[in-house]
Amino acid sequence: xxxxxxxxxxxxxxxxxxxxxxxxxxxxxxxxxxxxxxxxxxxxxxxxxxxxxxxxxxxxxxxxxxxxxxxxxxxxxxxxxxxxxxxxxxxxxxxxxxxxxxxxxxxxxxxxxxxxxxxxxxxxxxxxxxxxxxxxxxxxxxxxxxxxxxxxxxxxxxxxxxxxxxxxxxxxxxxxxxxxxxxxxxxxxxxxxxxxxxxxxxxxxxxxxxxxxxxxxxxxxxxxxxxxxxxxxxxxxxxxxxxxxxxxxxxxxxxxxxxxxxxxxxxxxxxxxxxxxxxxxxxxxxxxxxxxxxxxxxxxxxxxxxxxxxxxxxxxxxxxxxxxxxxxxxxxxxxxxxxxxxxxxxxxxxxxxxxxxxxxxxxxxxxxxxxxxxxxxxxx
Numbered sequence: 108x109x110x111x112x113x114x115x116x117x118x119x120x121x122x123x124x125x126x127x128x129x130x131x132x133x134x135x136x137x138x139x140x141x142x143x144x145x146x147x148x149x150x151x152x153x154x155x156x157x158x159x160x161x162x163x164x165x166x167x168x169x170x171x172x173x174x175x176x177x178x179x180x181x182x183x184x185x186x187x188x189x190x191x192x193x194x195x196x197x198x199x200x201x202x203x204x205x206x207x208x209x210x211x212x213x214x215x216x217x218x219x220x221x222x223x224x225x226x227x228x229x230x231x232x233x234x235x236x237x238x239x240x241x242x243x244x245x246x247x248x249x250x251x252x253x254x255x256x257x258x259x260x261x262x263x264x265x266x267x268x269x270x271x272x273x274x275x276x277x278x279x280x281x282x283x284x285x286x287x288x289x290x291x292x293x294x295x296x297x298x299x300x301x302x303x304x305x306x307x308x309x310x311x312x313x314x315x316x317x318x319x320x321x322x323x324x325x326x327x328x329x330x331x332x333x334x335x336x337x338x339x340x341x342x343x344x345x346x347x348x349x350x351x352x353x354x355x356x357x358x359x360x361x362x363x364x365x366x367x368x369x370x371x372x373x374x375x376x377x378x379x380x381x382x383x384x385x386x387x388x389x390x391x392x393x394x395x396x397x398x399x400x401x402x403x404x405x406x407x408x409x410x411x412x413x414x415x416x417x418x419x420x421x422x423x424x425x426x427x428x429x430x431x432x433x434x435x436x437x438x439x440x441x442x443x444x445x446x447x448x449x450x451x452x453x454x455x456x457x458x459x460x461x462x463x464x465x466x467x468x469x470x471x472x473x474x475x476x477x478x479x480x481x482x483x484x485x486x487x
Contacts, residue, residue: 137388144391151400160191166186179215204247230285382406418445
């Protein structure tokens, strides 16, 4: 039974230099028509793949807070109509610090949104300009303070490291500043330079100067050490939460469970099939108008792929992969499928195999992608 939904708003008032998510400039876009198409896709999705109640909803982008109040209410009404959320459900909206007004926060609160994920990336204002962000530290502080005053008690900040021109001190200061704001959750990711981004073009010209691998590793080490001292539990490679504030929606992905994907470029996983929607806005709207869906690709996940996904997604979690849950889910012991690969990674000091869980060691967290590779192709 599907328990989660991801919805994608692709519009942005400004495009960041590192972003490779499906996004377009807001100006001159058919925003209302796009929201109507999302409404139609929601209706068709729950009709075709019914579920009783969702436990989590996550609205990402792009920039969901780029919508004006009227558009935002149109969108929130559609979600309320078609995607019923359990009483204790988690309902997250991504937000830019300079776009979320008191009026928009009031709307979000009224429609049941109870978690905000704020894209900060860095508290170094010169570095913000370097990466193409247009907000200020003052706007971050204002938004966090206002959101708390309005009753939002689950706030997450996104931070990045390994950015061009970023040194250890700059990253340390960003972490300290985030902690001063007394939020419940911090996500922190290293920069990955993706094709079709401003940074990719600069890199190809030899004009992108990022920290060394050693410095990036030191930033990650500082991140883990500092947040642990501040009562933040690292429950996934890049995610840290105060007790009870882990992102339940993101755990859906890492637990390899099913979810709806609504919107242009969105991905979903329902009925053992991974589906991705077309990304261009007009193509998305045309397809939804014709069929109610906008699939670019549908892939039936094989048994072998399910086993591999269970490992490389589950190992992202600090608690790791449960042997008992693995056997309940697949009717095979983890040892019979991946015993040799696990033993090899334990020998290298990258995994532990104890207390009924296979999990990354601290060393393994630094080399996660290499560990995950060890579980791919075994069941071909």
